[in-house]
Every structure is written in C-alpha cells, then in structure tokens.
Amino acid sequence: MDDTEKDIFCSEKIRDSIFYKTRYTMAVCDIAPVLPGHSLIIPIRHVSDPVQLMNEEVVDMFNVLKRIKPVLSKVFTKGSDSYNLTAQIGRYSGMSIPHLHMHVIPRAGNDEFQHDNNKVYDMIEHAKRITTEEMASRVTLLKKELKRNNDE
Ligand SMILES: [Zn+2]
Numbered sequence: 001m002d003d004t005e006k007d008i009f010c011s012e013k014i015r016d017s018i019f020y021k022t023r024y025t026m027a028v029c030d031i032a033p034v035l036p037g038h039s040l041i042i043p044i045r046h047v048s049d050p051v052q053l054m055n056e057e058v059v060d061m062f063n064v065l066k067r068i069k070p071v072l073s074k075v076f077t078k079g080s081d082s083y084n085l086t087a088q089i090g091r092y093s094g095m096s097i098p099h100l101h102m103h104v105i106p107r108a109g110n111d112e113f114q115h116d117n118n119k120v121y122d123m124i125e126h127a128k129r130i131t132t133e134e135m136a137s138r139v140t141l142l143k144k145e146l147k148r149n150n151d152e
Contacts, residue, residue, distance in 0.1 A: 008095060025041060031130065034120055037075060038103065039104045041061055065102075
C-alpha cells in the first residue's frame with residue numbers, strides 16, 4: 001500500500017464529512033469541533049506542508065476559505081467577522097495527521113473562549129467527537145447554505 005493512503009484525509013472515510021469540494025481542495029466538518037462550525041480546509045493531494053503546494057493549490061485553498069467563511073459565520077456566529085485560522089505543521093508542532101489541514105474556527109463575542117483565547121488551540125486535540133448523525137446533519141446544512149449563498 002502507498003504510504004499516502006494511510007491517513008484519514010487520503011481515505012474514503014473522509015467523504016461523509018466533506019461539505020464543499022473543488023478540483024484541488026476540500027472543506028470538511030471537524031469530527032471533534034472546538035466550537036460550532038469548526039471546519040478544515042484540506043488539499044486533496046497528500047502534502048504535509050504548504051511549501052509543497054503548487055501555486056494553483058495555494059490559491060485554491062484560500063479561494064475555498066473565501067467561499068466558506070461567510071457561510072460558516074452566517075450559520076454559526078450570527079455573521080461575526082471573527083475566526084481562528086490555524087495549522088500545525090511538522091513533527092514538533094503538535095501535528096496529529098500528517099496531511100496539511102487548516103482549521104477554521106468561527107468565533108463570537110459570547111463564545112466560551114472569550115476569557116482565554118489560547119484555550120481554543122489547546123482544545124483542538126481534546127474536543128468531544130460528534131456522532132455520525134450529527135456529522136451528516138451539519139454537512140447537509142452547510143451544503144444547503146452554500147448553495148443558497150451562491151444563488152443570492
Ligand atoms: Zn494524506
């Protein structure tokens with residue numbers, strides 16, 4: 001088996017978490033969201049570090065951010081302009097899955113981390129997993145809202 005087939009983002013298992021996909025990039029609901037709407041932007045090609053991306057992939061990742069962020073904010077944080085954008089890269093960074101993924105975590109003025117913003121980063125590895133049913137309903141909701149946002 002090819003080494004790149006081993007991580008979750010290269011496997012078929014990620015398919016049910018995808019709510020938006022382009023030629024180079026997928027956006028998925030995090031299986032263990034730190035806050036509602038916590039999503040991941042992931043290059044489809046297996047790379048561990050953004051410096052390994054082709055220019056088209058770099059542009060596409062940020063175009064996906066531009067596409068999904070307004071919808072995540074609208075659905076989960078009443079249109080707040082705030083969010084955390086973060087990635088751990090390399091073995092000394094706390095990277096858990098060796099396939100590049102950018103966390104997008106919508107933030108609101110009343111969220112539970114307002115007293116300690118750094119705790120958001122601690123919780124990335126420790127939040128509770130959602131069920132298969134919850135995942136399915138979030139993916140369906142976001143697909144619908146993205147379509148609506150596109151039609152407006
Ligand atoms: Zn991979």
